[in-house]
Amino acid sequence: MTVPKSGESTYEARIRRAALLSARHSFAREFLDFYKHLVPFQKTQGAKLARAKDLHAGPLAAMEFRKHLNLTLLLPDFRGFLSVLEQHAPPALAGSAHQIARLPSESWISSLEAYWQHAGKYDQQVGAFAQFIPRAFLEPYAEFCGARIQRPPVVGAPRLCPLCGSRPLLGVLRPEGDGGKRFLLCSFCGQEWEFRRLLCPTCGEEAENKLPVYTAEQLPHIRVESCDTCKFYLRTIDLTKDGNAVPLVDDLAAIPLTLWAHEQGYSRLQPNLLGT
Numbered sequence: 001m002t003v004p005k006s007g008e009s010t011y012e013a014r015i016r017r018a019a020l021l022s023a024r025h026s027f028a029r030e031f032l033d034f035y036k037h038l039v040p041f042q043k044t045q046g047a048k049l050a051r052a053k054d055l056h057a058g059p060l061a062a063m064e065f066r067k068h069l070n071l072t073l074l075l076p077d078f079r080g081f082l083s084v085l086e087q088h089a090p091p092a093l094a095g096s097a098h099q100i101a102r103l104p105s106e107s108w109i110s111s112l113e114a115y116w117q118h119a120g121k122y123d124q125q126v127g128a129f130a131q132f133i134p135r136a137f138l139e140p141y142a143e144f145c146g147a148r149i150q151r152p153p154v155v156g157a158p159r160l161c162p163l164c165g166s167r168p169l170l171g172v173l174r175p176e177g178d179g180g181k182r183f184l185l186c187s188f189c190g191q192e193w194e195f196r197r198l199l200c201p202t203c204g205e206e207a208e209n210k211l212p213v214y215t216a217e218q219l220p221h222i223r224v225e226s227c228d229t230c231k232f233y234l235r236t237i238d239l240t241k242d243g244n245a246v247p248l249v250d251d252l253a254a255i256p257l258t259l260w261a262h263e264q265g266y267s268r269l270q271p272n273l274l275g276t
């Protein structure tokens, strides 16, 4: 049901895509130039997780996800992560990282544990970078765990991730036959599940005339799939239009679409790493 998302090549693809989109879109350059420094850290962390023998006891059961936060393994890398942010992040985020670096490790632990318990369930768009630090730090671990969860058979069209119960971050249209099949990408564990194309993942609306789709000329492969019943929208990366897109990265570059959707009165169900 999903395309596995872990391993070094995934991170390499993200770095390459961020470099390309940064050169192409000046509106996304500041963040993507920082992102190119963040992903190598995540790649090293991903490789370390893949090597950690005690994590390979077998597949995880679906929905047991949040019981597995191995801070003994992860915490030694947290200070290094904060220094990447201090050196390369946009000023406000670098400032937050600098302040957090001076706090005792108990405070780091409680922030990471709180994020792990609630991520993808009750997130609100409370402001730029609001969740960035725990989310970016734990993303490789969440994706690593997500790739190890036993796949339950998918029944119907679940609006929450069948593996971890989180909300979708994005839609992904993958080529199939003459068209594309839509998947939802989990905002927490990074796995995908199949989802009908004409169905609002927020409220379940199925009437085509209530589900308008918008695209912008500068980002033709990114669809704003909105719902006039609940006024939420799903951003969907259309791989039938650009097979080189990397959904997680292309979403981060789509800043003008966030502003446009907001002006039209549509909200996003789940914010991305930027908090938008």
Ligand SMILES: [Zn+2]
Pocket: 146, 161, 162, 163, 164, 165, 166, 186, 187, 188, 189, 190, 191
């Ligand atoms: Zn998930």
Ligand SMILES: [Zn+2]
Pocket: 200, 201, 202, 203, 204, 205, 227, 228, 229, 230, 231, 232
């Ligand atoms: Zn809806």
